[in-house]
Amino acid sequence: MYDILVQVMTKNGLLTAFAVVGLTMWISYYLSARLTRGHLHGSALAIMIGLLLAYMAGAATGGTKGVVDLKLLSGMGLLGGAMLRDFAIVSTAYGASLSDMRRCGLSGIVALVLGVVLSFVIGAGVAYAFGYTDVVSMTTIGAGAVTYIVGPVTGAAIGASSDVVALSIAAGLVKSVLVMVGAPFFAKAIGLDNPRTAMVYGGMMGTTSGVCGSLAAIDPKLVPYGAMTSTFYTGLGCLMGPSVLFFATRALFA
Structure with a gap:
């Protein structure tokens, strides 16, 4: 069962990346609300957690691309690539009067x-x-x-x-x-x-x-x-x- 789950997650790398980012954001906002009462924003905690995970992945694999060096999370390379990054930057401006x-x-x-x-x-x-x-x-x-x-x-x-x-x-x-x-x-x-x-x-x-x-x-x-x-x-x-x-x-x- 475990091997099948890993295989499915690896083949659907982008979906896995979205799920991992979503889980990280949920944990970050939960910690922000519970531990800091919102004074330390969830996004800041998410960035810190992301940097920590990237460091741990690099130390564990000896690679240079953070969590992307882990086969299970290779979809992060596409999710964090230039195309989606630029789209996210531009989309934040929508809604302004x-x-x-x-x-x-x-x-x-x-x-x-x-x-x-x-x-x-x-x-x-x-x-x-x-x-x-x-x-x-x-x-x-x-x-x-x-x-x-x-x-x-x-x-x-x-x-x-x-x-x-x-x-x-x-x-x-x-x-x-x-x-x-x-x-x-x-x-x-x-x-x-x-x-x-x-x-x-x-x-x-x-x-x-x-x-x-x-x-x-x-x-x-x-x-x-x-x-x-x-x-x-x-x-x-x-x-x-x-x-x-x-x-x-x-x-x-x-």
Whole structure:
């Protein structure tokens, strides 16, 4: 019976991956409600559990692709691939009202540009402080601080090594978790309770998973607005990382 179950789950890898992700989310939200009373959002716990499982799978198999190295969970490679990832990012923006978006106006545009540049400068500065002083590494890690999607896109475009690209992804994941966990504690102090501030917040923070997770904990109705600007933020970062930001870094440090 066990062998038949494993065989069925392996042949239907994508369905198995959906089931495992669904179970992980259920456990995460249960722990969030029971242990933290919602202060630590379920999405943040899910990310932590996912990272832990990826590490454990890598340690057990000696592989480099996390749980995908386990034959039973090979469908995770498709579920976490670029196509479904991009679809998920874009779909988060559906449900936003155009009238509320227009009210954001110039403040949203300024938040987007300032958010990308500020995150990049901080990330590149930390990279420089830890000894990554070449332009390519600084740019890639700085782009990773923008989001964990912008980092590898930028690194691939400018020829960064796989180790540096991995660091850029790690930087983006740390930022995502910090935003997701920290924002609900400061929401009242910064007035994060309406569509306009949610859009500015999404433009400043940028990490779609972190923004959506934190806004879901604050007020689920704000999620589409934050997701809208954070999605544009990712696209803007992918455009600016290998071009404007790379050339600016090279002009300063080459």
